[in-house]
Amino acid sequence: MEVTLLGTGDTTGTPTVGCDCETCRLARDRGLERTRFSVHVENERTGESLLIDASPDFRYQFLRDEVLLPDAAIITHIHFDHLDGLGNVFRLLRHLDVYAADETDPETGKSVAETVDADYHYLDAVTVHPRTPLESFSTCGLEVTLVPVVHPPLVCYGLAVEDPETGAKLSITGDTSYAIPDDSRAVLADPDLLLAEAIVPAHLADKHPIGGRHEGPDGVPRTFGTKHMTREGALALADELAAERTRLVHLAHFYPAEEAFEEPLAVDGERYSL
Template structure:
């Protein structure tokens, strides 16, 4: 299984448009030390470093098929700048625009793009993620929607995929367990979530060769959130920012909780201070992994 991180940022990405904070400035001009560290991670920093809106490309090495996890609004840019082909299918974890709106790019690029999403009705929206995609993109004949039941594995692109419910209030949201049957390689994706998720979901995400774990900001940022922080560790450090995203310490603890062999923190915002925003365990666009 080959995994390419197409987009590793939050809803505004890094660098953020019209922002001159130190983190965005460093993304534009990483400097020699960070450039060298990025090269060691297989990333070309010649044009700076980027965290565009979230998306992951998974290639089944046994069949040659590929799967796109979440359709970023930066779809066009990602596929022009990363060395991957168009996917054979896609999965959408939830209906927030930074995970969904790239589906509009299916126009003229695909004869058919099968899109898989949960069939569970969201009490807030009155429809499932699958129904939300179908209603939003009913004008695109190239998008076909295939509802799936959470916790019930299904096969797409030759991979065994399970939608795993997580906690991202007020909307339903899902993480993913993706397994390549021939090699047994496993990728887990936490989805957008707070630190506390159901035990069944945590078990489903456990034991991965690689875990992509959401961590949106540093823990001190909780002081500026109207709802503060939650799910504190034994030292009082908040592992949830507000109610629906993990802090960086929360993401690291979560990766440890699910016993991932390796991990990267994703969906990270530009609010993280520049001296911490580019730690080696916080992903950047273009990182590739062979599982």
């Protein structure tokens, strides 16, 4: 499968609109972007493609990276930067299967699937398919498993995508703290490629109103606040999952300029053949 990182940024992206920080200036100077999060997976055997999260930057991302329009999509949670791109399917697609978790969120009283179905009821092309976390399902010739992660106050999911014929595996943490449940970690383990969210470096944790959490043996926080991993947390998780290759995503422009584009921090447009 061919994996394209359409969007590797957080909710504001990098460069951030109206921002003149050194990191945003450097991104502009180098022509680098981190638009809102989205991943494109093409199954070259079947000619089908799967979209993981629908970024508000959908139109721009698809034009820029020249990838196929999706046959199916997965929505990990209902924050706008992962969901609102679905409106772009209007007049572009005759049909789009959208998969999302069926667990009721105590915060909203609805599952992610129910929220997507309600919010995009006007799109005839969209058919929402509720799926139970930790139970695999097939789409685009690939096996997908949604896994619960920790992104309070809303429910959120990571996922594993596997090619049943080649054994290639992509794991995505979703938006989460370091405290991913063990059964979810077991599903995510041993990927050829891990996309792990890492919103800021750990040394910025003291900038958060409640600081950092889940300190490692070295005392370095692996969670920023309550619902995102630090760079160090994401890398620790990658080691624990025995990822063959790791790219850090969902990155904020708060990374200092001297760190913002260093390995293994991803930028938009990266492609990987698994």
